[in-house]
Amino acid sequence: MRRNDTLLELLLELQTLDRVPRMGYLLRGVTDPESITEHTWHVAFLVWALGPRVPGLDLLRALEIALVHDLAEVRTGDLPRVAKRYFAHGTQEAAEREVMDELSGPLAERTAELMAEYRAAETKEARLVKACDKLQLMIKVAAYERWGAGWLGEFWDNPENFPELGIDVVRDLFEELRTAHGPPPSR
Amino acid sequence: MRRNDTLLELLLELQTLDRVPRMGYLLRGVTDPESITEHTWHVAFLVWALGPRVPGLDLLRALEIALVHDLAEVRTGDLPRVAKRYFAHGTQEAAEREVMDELSGPLAERTAELMAEYRAAETKEARLVKACDKLQLMIKVAAYERWGAGWLGEFWDNPENFPELGIDVVRDLFEELRTAHGPPPSR
Amino acid sequence: MRRNDTLLELLLELQTLDRVPRMGYLLRGVTDPESITEHTWHVAFLVWALGPRVPGLDLLRALEIALVHDLAEVRTGDLPRVAKRYFAHGTQEAAEREVMDELSGPLAERTAELMAEYRAAETKEARLVKACDKLQLMIKVAAYERWGAGWLGEFWDNPENFPELGIDVVRDLFEELRTAHGPPPSR
Amino acid sequence: MRRNDTLLELLLELQTLDRVPRMGYLLRGVTDPESITEHTWHVAFLVWALGPRVPGLDLLRALEIALVHDLAEVRTGDLPRVAKRYFAHGTQEAAEREVMDELSGPLAERTAELMAEYRAAETKEARLVKACDKLQLMIKVAAYERWGAGWLGEFWDNPENFPELGIDVVRDLFEELRTAHGPPPSR
């Protein structure tokens, strides 16, 4: 794969993002799990739904971050979390930066800036996207369990899957989800 | 199906949008075609990519319209264009309005306003989303043909599939696509 | 899409009916749900199995109606019931008639007559097909639940999904199904 | 698997026929090929479409044969033709008879009679079904090729795949298919 010199080349390549499955679900036996594209839309929708209830948020900025936050996976695939923890600190991010640069072509400057903000996780906007990224993960787990999936209990056992709870609207929604769809507390 | 009284209920229901296939591709023999969720993300991405080159555009507004423009299909499914032309004028929109109202629950006011703007197609923002909706259709056609699909020529034959060309950046991109990936002019 | 001028064109187009999923199941998280073609065969089989136990039935006529009753969906896709209730009275039928006419080509006269009888639902034959159309819906629900689907309880809650019970053999079979595979009465 | 003592048990088991793929296409790299259920409906539809043009045909009888002719495959799966030619003469039929008997339960007598007529292939009705069984095979080959499949040329090379041409309407339709969609004669 090469650098995308034109926007059209980038757009055509991005169509394959629809075929990249979210590995965490796949490795737990979910048939036909969501794609990275689907995950990304759901995160953006969450940001849009919750944004107005986050005081002082720049909604446009947050949406922009959400829209591009997993773009690199059209080249790297989706690394399951378990894989990520094995990699030496920083190597994944450096790789992602390089992939993003070659991939984004004429949009490279804009995506680089948004991704840097996302990784730093210091602005309110980046933190909301990060929280929604996790929240979406657990909403989908609840949806799959409702549809019949049987082996997703591990997701509820691991707090690393939960949104960081610094943002009130996210915390409340996640607690509502866990109460209604999570495993019984005694498990 | 009922009115979604809470945001959580809406969010859980929206996960099924990933399973709704785009009927136009399906009815032309494409295996595992994109979902409505995927289509929607691609449209939003196009709006984000092209927006800064449209003078005077409110990018946030355009992105909001893009994000919700096909939401109702989580209840109605994707009506192929050929079906739409048979319905009496206005009936589909009335139905869509009612579906959106019941579906959106606590977000009903926001979605209704955005959908009204989208349907009216009078603002620059709505018109860009409409143009990107068509542009994405044809980019995907080109992608499927590149992957091996064989029966999509009809899409190139019917100008109703093409973006309205009032917006310069969309027109240019579509012409670039057609030149590089469309059928030979003599066809 | 055009009028099919020859039988061969019609037959080739009908092969795509296999790719049209039944939306009700899809929108409830069933993976790889039955196609319209499959639904149609099961309805025809039910008619064949039960027909001899319906006094005075013209089995050939009933089979003919069953075989063609969902043909139009190769162009319109499968409208979920929830969508149908939003459309203004009569618009769907008018559209379906027009679709059927263009689709059926050289067979248009025969299909129009059968579809008119089916919609009127006055003859014993049409009523049996309608009852089997619902009965098949619920038999499939029971099958999917047996296979592991988890979110189909709503089908059992809504009497609109049940066959009208004017025909004895259908009523008895449905009650047997509900007793053995439906939810407990207290639900 | 046991004898189906009730019609309901039989009907529930038959739902899995939708999951049995037609092996000939699968073994030639077709993704998501038709199921036995789908094949069967298409054969029945062909019989219905062509039947009125076959002088003296008992259409009801022909439709009944078509509807049940592959029922046993819900237990045996679809044996590819290449497998069949290796089996000792008669063994497949004996097995099929036994499977059908256990499977059909309360319908066993009716299915046995129809299958006997089908296998004997002496009546006009049985011969039409057999011819449509082959014709459907080749129509689907043409459809898959139109959709992009690349490795189906072998089907056109082997006259065993062609309908026996004793019936005029079948012969004419097959020749029309071969002329329009088959390989060039020089191949």
Added chain:
Amino acid sequence: MRRNDTLLELLLELQTLDRVPRMGYLLRGVTDPESITEHTWHVAFLVWALGPRVPGLDLLRALEIALVHDLAEVRTGDLPRVAKRYFAHGTQEAAEREVMDELSGPLAERTAELMAEYRAAETKEARLVKACDKLQLMIKVAAYERWGAGWLGEFWDNPENFPELGIDVVRDLFEELRTAHGPPPSR
């Protein structure tokens, strides 16, 4: 299908083994069940894992048998067990031998010798592969049940699905599996 005259032709044909589903699971409603290729690898892996604990075993020989034991199914498909019991004694083996001969081409002598040993089931190596073939069947059943499949209880009810227990390590592993994942004894 013809005799594969070259190794390359054989190798290309074998790629379709990935598309042949294991029918037993399919006929019990498992979505996207394992392929013959996948089954075969798991059997070989079991042989490799357990082999060193079987005194006096020729591990290479056992692995060779495992690797080729289902090769013929690239031409015959996977016959469900229920089908096999209907066929006259010996006919399946004769067919399989002929298929293997035509299929294997330049490797025919090696595969014939291994298959003869496998069928005779007299050597320690052949018996281990046969036991692992069953053990893998039941491990997969347990995995599918863990993932949410609901209609596999029948596999646990039929001792024909269990590995013959002459080999200690297989017996112990199967009992461990049944205790942890099988149905309660009272069922």
Added chain:
Amino acid sequence: MRRNDTLLELLLELQTLDRVPRMGYLLRGVTDPESITEHTWHVAFLVWALGPRVPGLDLLRALEIALVHDLAEVRTGDLPRVAKRYFAHGTQEAAEREVMDELSGPLAERTAELMAEYRAAETKEARLVKACDKLQLMIKVAAYERWGAGWLGEFWDNPENFPELGIDVVRDLFEELRTAHGPPPSR
């Protein structure tokens, strides 16, 4: 995910290897591409087929390496080659070693030894497996192209996809493949 303390736990986890798609094909639009399990069996089969023609080869050792060479991907997923080149030298291998250790449980010693030999690529056995790993990649590319895939030309353009040609039988077979199925030399 934890350390697998028992062989049974390892075996159950390995069943999900069937769901991990080979990313290179997926990212080039191949529908339903082979799984890691399938890839691994084909590599083992190649080793078995070619091994006897490699002088002085320890076939058992080579088969053992082939069987386990991609085991870690049941936890990490399949990293596309394009991703690998971005990671800092050695980080992927260190991660893979740790994953393999936790995954393999009671078999950890045996897999570690085989993986070390595979990575070092100094023995004849390891080099044959590496060559067959690439050869299988390109045989599958040829198979997908034969089935209708349209966007795999890039695989033929990049010599990194080709087997190292130090082993005569592999070189000859690859040249035969390229001549028969690769792109024309002028491309």
